[in-house]
Amino acid sequence: MENVHSSAAKTTVLPDLQWYEAPLTDTRMDVLSPLAWEELACRQVGKGAAPVMHLWRHPSALVIGHRDRRLPYAPQAMERMRSAGISVCVRPSGGAAVMLDRGVLNLSLILPNPQRAISLHEDFRLMAGLIAEALAPWSAEAQTGEITGSFCPGDYDVSVRGRKFCGIAQRRQAKAYIITAFVMIEGSGTERAQAVQRFYAAAAGDTPADMHQPDYPRVNPATMGSLAELAGVPSVEAYTASLRRVIESRAAIMSVDRSLVQPQGWAEQMAALRDRYDLHI
Template identity: 30%
Template sequence: MRVLRGRAATISADRKRTGAMLDRTAETGEPAVRVWTPHRQVAFGRRDAAEPGYDRARAAARERGFEPVERRVGGRAVAYTGSTVAFAHAVPVESPRTGLDDRYAAAAARLRRALASLGVDAEPGEPTDSFCPGSHSLQCAGKLVGIAQRVRTDAALVAGCVVVADRDAFASVLAAVYDALGQPFDPASVGSVAAAGGPSDPARVVEAVERELVGDAATTIHEV
């Protein structure tokens, strides 16, 4: 398994690095894992881009110091404050029609174990009116983890985010963004690893999540 570490110099370069990781898994059949702290940004989903208030939402993000970008993985807008941890697990697939639920379940179980190792007892589910609402979330005194999946004919990318600290900044920018989009969002629904009794250091969360996603696989380490 290939393990990528670090962050590229720009948001664009960083996103391309994850895309290249998925391409390589599709070509070689070798799984890959990347866990890191992306640049400060708001990543909008494809449905957000179709909303009448999309331009206002992008402006609201910029006004608060968050670069607006559009991601290819589904779901609604997610913020990265600089301490928010992102994870991406690229795996080969034989058919895009099978394995979706199994990949979600495996990712959720691994993230729960990672959080438990940090002293956070997260459970499946999310509060009402959470950010990027979906069926594959983890919560502990608020939503901590969102998981999404991008599936191609040859590979899948199971990806998501972990709110580590900066819960107020995370909730504040998304309150403005979701308001502009005309979508429900309750800032009080946002949790964080730190607020749940875990560490506020994102490096510790990165280490724990990477360890669980890699498991017992033999690895080669590559810097981004």
């Protein structure tokens, strides 16, 4: 584990950003919709549009990774959650299963990559640094390093006192890329982890002891926490305002181009993602 030094984020020059805070969707909205939006926005950034900071939430969703979808009973487990009113999708970026609700803020920094050269560790440190600096009004204890037992584990988990509140992943296109993160702000980290734990139990099924056990994260609900629980952050809105101040301290923030808010081909992109990452895995 290592401390997240906000100075690391401060020394990284951010380009001017389009800031798009999507309205909170209702439960009927497919959680794949904001991911399809990001695919289209990333293409536009690759063609020369200004970089984008995309913020969004969903009231009730499970977003899983490619490996999760390959578990033997994943389709049945996904359908069971859909029947319970939870939107489910397989995301195009890396990582594993994440439970979303109104208390979880999703952040995506969409940047150009004309030379097709990406420094994965620097980009993850940048996002972790921004997230930690936005937390500074309430806590300076953010650390990075994998939290064993967390859901969607990774080297750049962001935690406070050993409990994870944020995970970071990346999605690449030909001439642009997306650094994406979830930040649990309100509510119970343990309850979200328990929901992910139940999904994995259903998706993996009962495997005899003498057979190869499916490969998936073994979730320990005690490893997860929200920023309300860990640092007293009062609301998603308060954290979002702090994050905006952090961004504004090093880059100009522009309103999002209206052509991006309702881009052409959005429905088609959703269908293409579902066909590629869900139906035919």
